[in-house]
Amino acid sequence: MERSTHSPMMALALSFVAVIWISPFAWLLANAFDTSANGQLRWPQTPGLGNFVDAISGEAGGQFVNSVILATGTATMTVAAAAGAAYGLSRLTFRGKDAILWGLVLLRMLPTNGVLVPIYFAAQTAGLLNPLGVMIALTVLNLPFTLLLMKNFFDTVPFELEEAAHVEGASLWQILIRIVLPLSRAGVAVVWFFAFTGAWNEFLFPLIFARSEAVFPMSIGLYSAFGQHGAIQYGFLAAYSIVYAAPAVGVYFLLRRNMNTGFAGVGVKG
Amino acid sequence: MRSQDIRPWLASGGPLLFVAALPAILLVGVLLYFTFWALAFSFTDLETVGAKAVNWSWVGIDNYVRLFTRKGFLESLWVTLQFTFFSAIVGQCVMGFLLAVALRGKTGRLRALVEVSLMLGWLLPDIVAAFLWSATTSESGLLNQFIVIPLGFDPINFRNDYALTVVILANVWKGTAWSYLLFTAALDSVPREVLEAATVDGATSRQRMWRIVLPMIRPHIATNMLFITIWTFTYFSLIFAMTGGGPGNDTRVLAIFLYLQSFDVHKLGYGSAISVAMLVIVGGLSLIYLRLLKEPK
Secondary structure, X not given: OOOOOOOHHHHHHHHHHHHHHHHHHHXXXXXXXXXXXXXXXXXXXXXXXXXXXXXXXXXXXHHHHHHHHHHHHHHHHHHHHHHHHHHHHHHOOOOOHHHHHHHHHHHHHOOHHHHHHHHHHXXXXXXXXXXXXHHHHHXXXXXXXXXHHHHHHHHOOOHHHHHHXXXXXOOHHHHHHHHHHHHOHHHHHHXXXXXXXXXXXXXXXXXXXXXXXXXXXXXXXXXXHHHHOOOOOHXXXXXXXXXXXXXXXHHHHHXXXXXXXXXXXXXXXX | OOOOOOOHHHHOOHHXXXXXXXXXXXXXXXXXXXXXXXXXXXXXXXXXXXXXHOOOOEOOOXXXXXXHHOOOHHHHHHHHHHHHHHHHHHHHHHXXXXXXXXXXXXXXXXXXXXXXXXXXXXXXXXXXXXXXXXXXXXXXXXXXXXXXXXXXXXXXXXXXXXXXXXXXXXXXXXXXXXXXXXXXXHHHOOOHHHHHHHXXXXXXXXXXXXXXXXXXXXXXXXXXXXXXXXXXXXXXXXXXXXHOOOOOOOXXXXXHHHHHHHHHOOEHHHHHHHHHHHHHHHHHHHHHHHHHHHOOO
């Protein structure tokens, strides 16, 4: 374990793993940049960006906008709701706090499928079988986890700073806006992007909530595109996939350092 | 939790804190309410459309009896267990662990390559992964192009003939990064001195693994198993987008069965019973893992 180079066998095995993991991506790129793509892995025969133009214009472009709205809305609602309550959870001591934290841990593990039927029924009754309904449903399901994550971030803000501000005569509102929020920027960003990626990738809720093609996000757009057509347009689908995957992947690499903090915060410390 | 006095600036801001917390309290309340609702629905014959959407009635435990007497649920449970066992436990967990061990303390291009490709799979939206794997395992896909045909065989329609295997592999491909990251962090938490001391005492690398590393990271293993089992057991989108549960019922996992019963056949009552059964099974599995987590060394 102390050696810092790989033995030849190990290097071979790892290369094999790398090839398996990478070949679908190679396939994806080769087809996306080939305007005469046929689903084979080969050097693009007629290289060009035509597929990407198709993937961001017309109906596909509309689906991109739908996804942006859905994901931004969900992320913003999640952060607003979680930040408000998480500060109290972090700073206050009250009876039953441990019970609430453990309750949130349990709720966080609750599978979506478990509450799918009531959520659908409630949305149908309330006339929310639309993107707004999806946003609310996802926010509700995000909350247990994001509350815990946000509480962990607020815990790291030293309250001595708040104390100092208080001595200087700042009100609670000023303390929150001027000190706590700026210091927990990283936490807010992680929660926001966590919710953003989750909603961006979401498939099930748009599938049962979206009543018209005009409101389809990209997940449903891609699904119906490769499900329906007999002769598959590989080039278009590959480009569409890249456009669809880019924000989720990009956000991670942008926020990698903060994400690791969030990753460590998955466990709960009461 | 350490005890701390209520700070004066908090004491005077009670109403503000309460108002700020209100949306979250409300929404979490809604989630709790839905959970109990799912339970209540499962004792009714509620449907999404038609007369029973309005005039539903209580049917006692009929839906639960139907789980075991009608075809569907038990078959679906079996498919789900196979999918979970092979893709989460055998695939992601073991694979992630082996990769974490193999790449531990290494630097260089190979490690970066493996890590980035694992992460890309993990970050990809489910439907993109489904499209990639559908395309690469189809009759004209990558697998046939580079392995089957060069070996002189007729192209095989993997997606149809080996559907369950293909979705299991797709899920291993997509999900291993999580286990890898978690085990990498876990291995870093094993103090180097302990391992060095064991080496000095003459422990072989196999002994160090079985006697020191594995016992020390047991909580991480249990945590990892807990999460990936729950996720995999209830996974819907990747499988549904790749196969729709078919061919036949080969890949109809419980999540898809629940979806079809609730939104295709419109039996919300029966669908709720399936979801409650899923919650019970997931809860049972979680308890087993949590015991593993808490058990003293």
